Amino acid sequence: MGNILASEFLKLRRKMVWFLVVIGPTGVIALQALNYGLRFDFLMKQYASDPWGYLMINVSNLLVPALLMGMTIISSMIASLEHQTNAWKQTVALPVGRTRLYLGKFGVTALLLLGSTTLAMVGTILLGLLLGHELEALPWKSLLIAMYGSFLSALPYLAVQVWLSVAISNQAVPLTIGIAGLVVSIFVLNGPSSLDWLPWKWPFLVRAEPMYSMVAGLLTGAVFYLLGTIHFVRKDVG
Amino acid sequence: MMTDIVIETKGLTKTIGGRNVVDKLDLKIKRGEIYGFLGPNGAGKTTTIRMLLGLTKPSSGEVRLFGKSIGKERVALLRKVGSLVEYPSYYGHLNAIENLETIRLLLPGVKKSRIDEVLSIVRLTKDAKRMVKGYSLGMKQRLGIAAALLGEPELLILDEPTNGLDPSGIIEIRELIRSMPARYGLTVLLSSHLLSEVGQMATEVGIVTKGKLIFQDQLEVLKGRSKQQIHIGLDDRQRALSLLHANGFKAELSGGSLYVPQGDDKRIAAIVRMLVQQGLEVSRVEEQGDSLESVFLHMTGGEGEL
Incomplete structure (x- = not known):
């Protein structure tokens, strides 16, 4: 398996993908830095009760759409490598x-997006420190859920895009x-809880309902991954 | 050596949209052969090759490589096969070495030094560090052949390897392919719609048309089927004809030209000497080169390109 991933990563040499992986989370953090910078005093007063918590909400409200967008674009770029000359x-x-082979394609896409998620998490911590939040007060569990939890609950989306x-x-x-799908998810993100069964809602729901969203995301993602594999195995190539 | 039959198909059929693109094909290719797989465009050659490689599943019938069914042991069997299907596949933003490395990583037991070896076989060493998207078609094709050779295969499957190449590229690839069984001991399956091209490389020929195999034997047998004739150009053809007949040589006038059957050099020389000694002006003695092509055209029903 290591060799397949090594081969997939080699194919990404000199590709725009790397730029996207970095620019996505950087952009999200930069926008929030701007948001805080423009109305620092007002927001600090507003968020005084839970400065880290509000920062995470702000970051992840931008991060989730960016993540979904990234899943769409990066899956497409990775698959295009083979489509271009029908490799x-x-x-x-x-x-x-x-x-x-299918696991390799899915794996490289997932790893790149996990990299982006990690960058966003590091960025959130750095931004928080820059804003004067105290590291000791950082709620690690909530932070991990807001970041990797969003990723896990967006897995159905990723699996469908790779497929x-x-x-x-x-x-x-x-x-x-x-x-x-991204439009749908933004549309339902503040929808009533009767819409909680919609996979598009899970990446946003994960902060309020972490267990439900992550488990549902993981299981549904696995189902779509499996369907994609079965289709790829049976497909006529050439 | 377990078996001497490298490729064997039994009743291989592929139905696409209700039409049998490949129809009950029984191929048999022995070790060490260069097998020319011929047919007009759309005869089902590429589809057959895709099934040989397990890219496409047969609608019915079976593919056996090295005596084993591809349906069951695809991955193990493909380790011994190198292939180039239709136009070459490559990653344009990578150079030749990186392109081959993406493949080498998936071939168990192939050392990194093998990349330099195959690049020098196809003579791309000089351009190895250039991005492949800047390559000419011939270079891309050669890179494709290098990729096929990377795993030191026992069987090489090349689909239209000289498609789109210029004459010097065609000669280069032809020489390369012709030297392979001797140098590397491999078996080559080579598809083409050009008989003249395969005729210069193949030892064994299979001709397919409309999905059916209509001929499979040694190239010599195919050549034997063509009535090879020698055309003799001279001034007084009528007199020459009667002279030849009088001296016991077979000859015929057809379309105002004089033909004698192909034969050994001594007999042709004797004919020419006799004609010249009789005071006839012999201006041409030439082999009717197209007759092999016409056999092919005749076999494939005269349709499609050659």
Whole structure:
């Protein structure tokens, strides 16, 4: 498995993907820095009761849409590497099982986005410190949930995007569906709890209902990952 | 050496949209052969090759490589196979070494030094550090062949390897392929819609049209089927014809030209000497080169390109 990932990462050399992985979380943190910078005194008074908590809410409100967008774009870029010169026929004819090839594609996408998530978390801590919040008061558990919890509960979204991007060579299709999904998720994010079953809501719901959102995300994500694998294994290539 | 049959298909069929693109194909390819897989465009060559590599599943029938069914041991069997299907696949933003490294990582037991070896085999060493998107088609094709050779395969499957190449590229690849069984002991399956091209490389030929295999034998047998004739250009053809017949040589006039059957050099030399000694002006003695092509055209029903 290590070799498949090494091969996938080698294919990303000199690619824009790396720029996206860094610019996404950096942009989110920069926007929040601007937000706090412009009305520092007002916000500090407003958030005095729980400065870290409010910072996390602010960051993750921007981070989740950015993460969903990143899942759409990066899945598409990773799959495009093979679609461009139909390298699938070369890759699939190598002595590697298709299940593992698909896992490699999913794995490299997930790792890149986990990297972005980690950068966002580090950025949040740095921004908090810069704003004068005390490190001792940092609620680690809430922070991890706001960051990696969002990622876990967005797994169904990622699994669907990887599946579509790999299965359909015309990347307009997965990109359109991904962006439509993002719109839906922003639409339902403040919706009533009767809509909590909607996967698009989970990445936003995770701060209020961490266990539910993460477990539902993980299980639903696994289902879509499995469906994607089965489809890829049976697919005619070439 | 377990078996001498490297590729064997039994009743291989692929139905796409209700049409049998490949129809009950029984291929048999022996070790060490260069097998020319011929047919007009759209005859089902590429589809067959995709099934050989497990890229596509047959609708019915079976593919056996090295005596084992590909359905069951695909991954283990593919380790011994190198392939280039249709136009080459590559990652344009990577250089040749990086391209090959992405493949090497997935081939168990292939050392890094092998990349330099295959690059020198296809003569890309000089351009190895350039990004592949700047390569000419011929160079990309050669990179594809390098990729196919990377795992030191026992079987090389090349689909239209000289497609889109210029004459010098074609000659280069032809020489490369021709030297392979001798130098590396491998078996080569080579598809093409050009008989003239395969005729210069292959030892064994299979001809497929409309998904059906209509000929499979040694190239010599195919050549034997073509009525090779020698065209003799001279001034008085009628007189030449009667002279030849009088001296016991077979000859015929067709379309105002004089033909004698292909034969050993001595007999042709004797004919020419006799004609010249009789005072006839012999201006041309040439082999009717197209007859192999016409056999092919005839077999494939005269359709499609050559």
